Amino acid sequence: MSNEVFEAARTILAVREFEERPVPDDVLGRILEAGRLTASARNGQPWHFVVVRERDGLRKLGSLVRTGPYTANAAAAIIVAYEKSTGQYGLSDASRAIQTMLLVAWGEGVGSNWTGFGGLENVREEFAIPEAYDVLAVVPLGYPRRKISGKKKRKPLSEVVSAERFGQPVG
Template sequence: MEVFEAIRTRRSVRAFKSTPIPEDKIKLILEAGRLAPSAGNIQPWHFIVVRDAEKRKRLSKARWAKFIAEAPVVIVGCGDQRASPRWFHVDVAIAMQNMVLAATGEGLGTCWVGSFNEEEVRELLKIPENYRVVALLAVGYPREKIDVTSKILHFVQRRKKLSEIVSFEEIGRKTSQNLLLLALRLFRFISRIYSS
């Protein structure tokens, strides 16, 4: 799969098959993380591959992360705050995004989890004090077949237009059309909250 195709078709998967992931695919995903750029080329990351069912179950206690228990692999991205105190979060995030794209290219689904109890994760995985947990990445084969066309349409409809997020030379004032779109999105969001 071409890189842009992986970017375009990637989605967050929250329902996984129990099918084990072959070692060569896991290694490729980890290699994609290893090859990521980092500030000063410090590479302050460490990745913990969690396959143990009991550990995955304990990791799934994070908010909105019950699906972690059924993902055959969870990659925990940690950053060495002593090696790169200012940039470790960014560097680990870049490396994990490389992993997401590599996994997508291999026909795997992923879901990035950023809401978790860091102390519980640290204790469970025996993470030393100089490392901070940046994110958990659930990886596995999607349980349902991905209908790429409908998912892309849904994906495209939910994404902002380039004209809404890009400026050249400096950030300009928002046009009245952009403000109207923002108000409409806010109204829809509030309506969903109150209707559920």
């Protein structure tokens, strides 16, 4: 039986090079909707997503996020912020929303990646995000420039899974 969710989890890879063509608004809408629908601690939904489509804004993000300069060439990007007051829960909730959006984007044929990790005060200020929020990450989006069919580099299952108690191999 095919499981599309597993297939997305199995095949998704970070995409850092994008085609020039735009991502249609309905596709972007589904990606954002997936973020909105994500579950959160106590259903707090402490996130805010700023979708950036204008080239000037994308270039600005590319220059502000040191580890994601390629955002300048993306078709769009989503700035993911969460209410600082929610602390670790907010961090977890926003991370989970990012993962949902990355998977749904992948399901649409759109490549993306997670760039940056918190403390992106420069992004917060530039995009008029209130001080009560921490910017966790910027997610560039676009159709992959090259066919992405790489093999995931991951530790073997036997190294990261135990049965019943830590260190006991799974049969």
